Amino acid sequence: MNEPVLLSVEDASVELPTPRGNLRAVDHVDLAVGAGRTLGVVGESGCGKTMLSRAILQLLPKKAKLSGRVMFDGQDLARLDPERLRKLRGRSLAVVFQDPMTSLNPVLTIGTQLIETLQEHLELDSLAAKKRSAELLAAVGIPAPEQRLTQYPHQLSGGMRQRVAIAIALSCEPKLLIADEPTTALDVTIQAQILDLLAREQRRRHMAMILITHDLGVVAGRTDEVAVMYAGRVVERAPTPELFKRMRMPYTEALLAAIPKIDAAPHTPLPAISGRPPDPTRPLQGCSFSPRCRYAAGRCFQEKPPLAAAESPGHQYACFHPIGIMAGAGT
Amino acid sequence: MATLELRIDEDVATSPVARTRRLGLLFWMAVGWMIFVFVAAALANVLPLPSPTDMDMLERRGPASMAHWLGTDGLGRDELARLIYGARISLTVGLCGPVIGLTIGGALGMLAGYFRGRFESVVVGSMDVLLAFPPLILALAVTAYLGQSVLNLTCILGVLGIPAFMRVARAATLTLARREFVIAAQALGATHARILLRELLPNVLLPLLAFFLLGVAVTIVVEGALSFLGLGVPPPISSWGSMIGEGRESLEVAPQLAFIPAIALFLTVLSFNLVGDTLQALTNPRQSAL
Numbered sequence: 122m123n124e125p126v127l128l129s130v131e132d133a134s135v136e137l138p139t140p141r142g143n144l145r146a147v148d149h150v151d152l153a154v155g156a157g158r159t160l161g162v163v164g165e166s167g168c169g170k171t172m173l174s175r176a177i178l179q180l181l182p183k184k185a186k187l188s189g190r191v192m193f194d195g196q197d198l199a200r201l202d203p204e205r206l207r208k209l210r211g212r213s214l215a216v217v218f219q220d221p222m223t224s225l226n227p228v229l230t231i232g233t234q235l236i237e238t239l240q241e242h243l244e245l246d247s248l249a250a251k252k253r254s255a256e257l258l259a260a261v262g263i264p265a266p267e268q269r270l271t272q273y274p275h276q277l278s279g280g281m282r283q284r285v286a287i288a289i290a291l292s293c294e295p296k297l298l299i300a301d302e303p304t305t306a307l308d309v310t311i312q313a314q315i316l317d318l319l320a321r322e323q324r325r326r327h328m329a330m331i332l333i334t335h336d337l338g339v340v341a342g343r344t345d346e347v348a349v350m351y352a353g354r355v356v357e358r359a360p361t362p363e364l365f366k367r368m369r370m371p372y373t374e375a376l377l378a379a380i381p382k383i384d385a386a387p388h389t390p391l392p393a394i395s396g397r398p399p400d401p402t403r404p405l406q407g408c409s410f411s412p413r414c415r416y417a418a419g420r421c422f423q424e425k426p427p428l429a430a431a432e433s434p435g436h437q438y439a440c441f442h443p444i445g446i447m448a449g450a451g452t
Numbered sequence: 453m454a455t456l457e458l459r460i461d462e463d464v465a466t467s468p469v470a471r472t473r474r475l476g477l478l479f480w481m482a483v484g485w486m487i488f489v490f491v492a493a494a495l496a497n498v499l500p501l502p503s504p505t506d507m508d509m510l511e512r513r514g515p516a517s518m519a520h521w522l523g524t525d526g527l528g529r530d531e532l533a534r535l536i537y538g539a540r541i542s543l544t545v546g547l548c549g550p551v552i553g554l555t556i557g558g559a560l561g562m563l564a565g566y567f568r569g570r571f572e573s574v575v576v577g578s579m580d581v582l583l584a585f586p587p588l589i590l591a592l593a594v595t596a597y598l599g600q601s602v603l604n605l606t607c608i609l610g611v612l613g614i615p616a617f618m619r620v621a622r623a624a625t626l627t628l629a630r631r632e633f634v635i636a637a638q639a640l641g642a643t644h645a646r647i648l649l650r651e652l653l654p655n656v657l658l659p660l661l662a663f664f665l666l667g668v669a670v671t672i673v674v675e676g677a678l679s680f681l682g683l684g685v686p687p688p689i690s691s692w693g694s695m696i697g698e699g700r701e702s703l704e705v706a707p708q709l710a711f712i713p714a715i716a717l718f719l720t721v722l723s724f725n726l727v728g729d730t731l732q733a734l735t736n737p738r739q740s741a742l
Contacts, residue, residue: 178639180635180638180639183568207641207642207643208641209641210638210639210640210641211639211640211641211642212641214639215639215640216636216639218632218635218636219632220632223631223632223633224632224633224635224636225633225636226633226637226651226654226655227633227655228654228655228658229650229651229654237650238640241640241641241642241646242640242641286636289636289640290640
């Protein structure tokens, strides 16, 4: 991490009021992304990944309460006035959403959506904006871009739409791109293409990226650092190679074990994580993973393990019985 | 694999997109009738018609003749001329009234659906009050107070249409504002005005316009009803409703005086309803498919 830090989320919590009490969707999360680096955020559905991305963009639902700081380029986004925040969005911060079926306006042409974004932020005249839109579509691998500009989203396939969404997000050369499950709604064969496209554009533009996904396989080859989230908390954080070599948190191990292996013998049962994530409106006293953890013992049910530094640099985990260490202590 | 995909896409991109939809003969007949009525009403001054107010007391309730194609009414006025000039009033009121409702109701509904909160409660509450008011009584009170004129009539019918348009706009905005493309626009730094005008309005406009055509049909009928009751446009101006009202007096002697404007009214309202329904059917599945 020799790059300067572009975004740092410090002690951020998001609380959503629900009829059953306050729901803590994000629970004291600390994260940092350097300029031009990629951070993977991994976790199962409902663990607070999307709320975290919305918190960074300050696009939380109106009733949600955000505490902590979101420092971007030296400014605290949570305390920025709306007008400056609006200028920053799109220009420096951009986002690609999960479902390209709904993230594009169905009644406007691709061209209108791209050109207006360009005109809004870069103050280009319409001819220059149109030319640049076609370039952008070509850059994200869309053939015959001039013709595509006149088409509506429903005339494009899912993969094409996601490419358009990426083109719109990239249009103003953002410094940070948040990709919120960009491939979840897509065909498996398209997933790799979209991820490669994101990686290529990221390198070319020296842009930082937060890749949010529930698939450890997606982050494996494409991120510099990975944060694993569970029940709103970051439970393990490490540089990507380090995480896959020496994972400490039993949850990370369970996630990895739940990925189907292509070389496994037929009819091998797929190890699933038993149980369900804890009810976020009723926080557990101990470690939130303890009810589902096969290593959990006495202390795990009493206290929350803090996110502590591991022996290798940049590696943090929140567990009383980390995997490798316990085995090592036994011998 | 990548090259294969590129080729397929190039084919799709170059092939012309089928835009024509089957709308049916009835739809086109309705559109034809609407165009016919519009053109006749617009060109009423140019057409070689006798004056709609000139009375010919010697030829009262005359049958169809070369001079009077549809005969004359109880005061010897040319029925065809009155029908065409009446179409002007009926269409003016029928179109301008819903335009008022569409603009004000649509704007209020979109703002209420987008911003929610207290503003929405105030808007919905006041619309409920307006809806609870008996419309005919309101029209009666206003015309009694402000006098009978085309403008007053249009304004009343417009105001009465606001709640319905507000509800349609708000319902559409409520579902659309949750869609990801609105959040995506926010994430791109769009202002509220931009989101409302560029992202939401084109989406809300489709159901609103379909509803507008139905509103036109209803308003023409209500205008006819008010004129029939003598609350519409002041005489000697003719409107379809007042013509039916005047024809009522001689229903036994000359039933055509009431039936001719009634048929015109019926066909026009039916046309607006048919076109409105067809457009609504076209916009609805499209919205859910996207």
